[in-house]
Amino acid sequence: MVGVQSIDGLFPTIPEKYKLKNTLNLPPPLTEWELDEQMEQLAGKTAVSPEYSLFLGAGRYDHYIPSSIRYLLGRSEFSTAYTPYQPEISQGTLQGIYEFQTLITKLLEMDIATASHYDGATALAEALLISLRKSKEKKSVAVSSLVHPHYRDVVKTYFSPTEYEIVEIPFTKEGRTDLDRMDSIENLAGMALQSPNFFGVIEDLKTAGEKIHGRDGILIVSFTEALAYGILKGPGSSGADLVVGEGQSLGIPKSFGGPGLGIFASTNDLMRSIPGRLVGKTRDADGKMGFVLTLATREQHIRREKATSNICTNNGLCAMTAAMYMASTGNTGIRVIAQQNHDKAEYLKQELKSAGFTIPFDGPTFNEFIVVIPNGQNTYQRLLNKKIVAGLPIEKYYPQLKDHYLLCATETVKKSAMDDLVRELAS
Amino acid sequence: MNEKRGASGLILNEPLLWEKGSTGRCGISIPKNDVKTSPLDKNMTREGPGFPDLSEVDVIRHYTRLSQWNFGVDTGMYPLGSCTMKYNPKTNERQASLKGFNESHPFLPDALSQGALELIYSLENFLKEITGMDAVSLQPAAGAHGELTGMLLIHAYHRARENQRSKIIIPDTAHGTNPASAALCGYQPVNIQSGEKGILTAKSVAAIMDGDTAGIMVTNPNTLGLYEEELPEIAEHIHEKGGLVYCDGANMNALMGILKVRDLGVDIIHLNLHKTFSTPHGGGGPGAGPVACTKNIEPYLPIPRIVKKDNGFRLDEHHPESIGRIMTFYGHFGVMVKAYSYILSLGAEGLKKASRYAVLNANYIKEKLKDTYHLPYDRPCMHECVFSDENHRSYHVSTLDIAKRLIDYGFHPPTIYFPLVVSGAIMIEPTETESKEELDQFVEAMKAISDEAREHPEYLKNAPHLSKVKRLDETAAARKPCLCG
Incomplete structure (x- = not known):
């Protein structure tokens, strides 16, 4: 049918000299049962509770x-679907993510939230870039020294090809960001601090917001422990413009650090500047409620090099997990x-x-x-x-x-x- | 044709989460508190975030109903071009949920996380062998994140040579993520058109490559499903002017065990574990986009690196030339476990067979459908083939209508309107895990739709008919965004 005599003839466009003569040097294939044995042995070499x-x-x-979440994640209609480009047969993912976006806005007291980012650190890096793009003139951002050190490292990596400057703000004896030290820094497009911070201390977000807003900058609040907002006031109530952080605590296993869940929330004002997918509510041809990916004109597949970010695949299933967790609690x-x-x-x-x-x-x-x-x-x-x-x-x-x-x-x-x-x- | 697969059946409507439940219900077992309570300062707290209160069965039914409105690879064939929606073996899920992986903390001392570190180290070695490259970092979270990492590597490479450059060459067949990733590093993308055969010509690359161009981003096989025959010569032109060759490995599923991309002159490549290596896509991630590179780029790879010492595996951060961290920890470890299991299950012969069957299946579909659908590049394809709606436009039927009608036949639509070089593109990637019967059913559905286009075009324009919802008003959604309830 395909015009070749044998399967070897399937690659006529690849010159012979590039075709591998030998098989790849990989371990011999394992049966499912051998794989179980080998993987159990490997997994056994890592310390977990209750032994530790x-x-x-x-x-x-x-x-x-809860077991109910693990069970629901076994619904392969969720896990084996692609990004919901065909909304008519993706309403499960789409409604689920719309609900996730809504629950996150409630958790953080923000206007909108995206369908997810990779993790807290990458979300923070992109948030800081937004503050600079928004202000155009200004070239610096302030980052608290009590933001998770790895988050600050990731920010530095994202900033390395740019000319922007990151100024670190020291901390006080209380273990909070020394907000008075901001006063002497010129040219600030935004300020990022984490609450609870790396020392575990809850920051004075209100004062931070007043200070940076007084200088026409953007307040970015980051977090590593989403569960804290189950009881604390959401950062939105203190005037945060962007809230970015890690949602792993919302029903996602530690899994040696990933995948977790990057959370990205903003005010309505910044809706068209934020990166990543957004699900919106609409109607179908019969007037029935339904959901679609929307505001795609911000995104790479439409805007290419002028997009707000390059993000495409994000952490969708982790967002569904977090929504299931928030619905359960x-x-x-x-x-x-x-x-x-x-x-x-x-x-x-x-x-x-x-x-x-x-x-x-x-x-x-x-x-x-x-x-x-x-x-x-x-x-x-x-x-x-x-x-x-x-x-x-x-x-x-x-x-x-x-x-x-x-x-x-x-x-x-x-x-x-x-x-x-x-x-x-x-x- | 056999009985059409798509059928209407009973699915249930389900309201939004917050339209259900009742205050005081709870779907999680609250642990007992064995210490005394310590209230927080009232100025800092609130009465809770305002979530709905649901019981466990409320939650289970809610998401079970939602799941039934979705179509996954486990539901049926998902020929989404350049996305490699192959079947995801279930044993991989089991391995990733082993306690020693699933519950391991990233800040454990190295001596206590040997299992996880060994797995990352071994998977890096597998990917080195498959690509022929010298070093791998598994840290990037997704394909686009791998691209960004690749661009940062190129940036660091030129910076170290005090020869920073401002442009990068990107073909018109590239994924949208390519120019966006390059732009994040401040590079100005220089567009280049593919030649008559649907592939890049070395001549056109040589004409625009100069000392201010950092390199080229090329996808091989490209998004037309064609092998970039002139890549080695293109690489020579790029290297001659001091540039680097970045390969978007999204389409690696055509090449496993067939060739090593290193031999084509590639300096850096990213792979998508959630495509080629069979980890499920999750309805939008999490994926993983590892980056492989040659020896001269290795010093710039993200930290931490995983190294093997006499006393075991260690996380190593002492690489002064590294671009730094690109994620909080070490990447999507849970995804790596699945890809590692996949490679162990298939072995070298199995991977090669996967690529051969992927290519065989795509060529089969191409041959079976090329008399019905317009095939802009009638050449031997690799793992995917691209048709267009040109033959059907006279009936006022478009690619979108054909795609939507496929849903009624029980198939996920192909990638549509991409690549941009084909007007009304229909990009079909069947993958190796579909059987001949399945492919034949798909071909029959496509042919039936072609007949319908001629006989009942209106029926296609209103498709799908059997899905839970009809076509959705995307314009209204974007004009007045309603992003939360």
Whole structure:
């Protein structure tokens, strides 16, 4: 039928000299059962709870995920579909993402949210670029030194081919961004800070907003722990223009750091400047309610080099997951779970204080905080041997903060595990 | 033809989430609190974000009903050109959900995450072998993110040589992401047209390549499904003037085990794990867009790199020339697990077979349909073929109408109106996982639609008829955007 005698004849346009003579050097194929065995062995080489007691957060958080969500994600009509270019047979994805966008606007008290971004860091980088494109004249942005260090790294990468300047704002004794230090910086198109910040401290967003708006700049609020907004006021209520962050906490497994969920929310004013897909409500030819991808004129497949971003495939299924999680907790549940996170972390903080440890920053925190562990390196290693991971050493990111550790306690951490941690640290 | 596959059946209407439920319901088991409660300052808190309260069964029914309004690869053939919608083996999902992968924390000390690091390291090696390149970073989150990474690498390469350049050559057949990715790095895209045969000519590239051009972005096979025969010569012209060759590997499904792109003079290539390596697309991601490059580009790859030492695998950040991090952690690890499982399941012979069958299937469709649909480039194709609506325009039937009518026949429409070089393009990529029976059914559906176009054009213009909703008013959606409820 196709005009060749054998399958080898199928590649007439490829010159013989480029065709591989040997087979690729890859391991021999495995049966499903051999694969199971090999993968279980590999997966077994990674430390997970309950064998290990983990007090790690810093951008990936351990939260309970109900079986109902895992079950729904097994609906392959969602997982094996492509981007919903054909809305008539993609209404499931489209309504689901429209609902996700809506729930995110409620969570963050913002006007609109996109269908998702890659992760919190890439969303922040693109948000900062928007502030510069909006202002045209200005060439600098301010970024708090308490934005997650990896997020700041990603911002630097995205900015490296540009001429824009990133100015880092130092922090105060409370563990908050030193907003007074902004006053002396010229030419600011925008200001980004994270709340709760990398030290776990909740920032004074209102003052930050007043300061940057007074200078005709854009307030960008970033976050790594979306669950905090189950109880905290949304950044939109403090005047944030763009809110960008990580939604992994909303029902998505840690999965060694990805995929997570980049969240991108904005005011109506910035609707046509934001990157990525947006789902909008409309009607079909019979007048029935339906949903489509919309405002595509911002996007790369229409605008090519003049697009607001190059993003195409995003993290859609993670957005669906987050919507399922928010629908499952509801208003009542998310507030209770968020409160429990705070309760656990406060308990651990108080116990450590009582045991004589220093809590160096006294600003209010959500589910993470910094503690000083004297002789940190040895102690950390000693606890590792007992299968306790005592948070994240942060000296690497803040060389002046020797022996400072970032601890996290979520609703999954039991009192007994925290008591063990304090006892072992003190011993 | 056998009984037409598309049929109407009972699906249920379902309101928006917030039109359901009742205050106080909860669809998650609330853990017991074993410590005393510590209220936060009232000035910082609120009564909750205003979500609806639903029970577990409310949530399950809601999403189950929504899922039934969707069409996935598991539902049927999805011949979306340049998207490689092949079947996703279910064992891969099982592997990715193993506790040691799924629940591993990215900030674990290296010694405690050896399994995850070994997997990334091994997958990098597999991709090196498949492409022939020297080094791989699995960090990019998607194809366009891989392109951006590639552009950053090119930028860093020229900067290190104190020879920064302002332009980049991009053919007219390129994905829209190519110029957008280049623009993010400040490059001015220089458009170049493909030649009569639907491929680039070395002559036209040589004519515009100069010392201010950073390189070229080329897709091979290109978006017409054609092999870029002159690529090695094009690469020579680019290299001669100090430029680099970037290959968009979205269409790698045609080439696995057939050739190594490195041999064609490619310096950097991105792959799409969610296309070629069978990880599900998720209705819009998450994907993964790893980047492979040659030795001279390797110093600029994103950090952290994964290295193998005597005492095991480590994350290594000490690469002073690196472009830096491009994601918070190490990329979409969960997606990598699935691609790794896919390669282990197929092995070298299996991958080669996949590419051969992908090409065979596309050529079969091309031959079967070329007497019915206009085929602008009648040449041996690779993994996809591009038709147009030219034969049907006299009935006032367009590519869009044909695509929408395919839905009634139970097939996902092909990619339409792309590439832009073919007016009214219908780009069909069947992939290797469709059987001959399936392809024959598709061909019959396309032929039946062609007949209908002649006999009942109005019927096509109002298609689809069997889907949950009819054609949607996209103009109204964009004019007065309603983006949340």
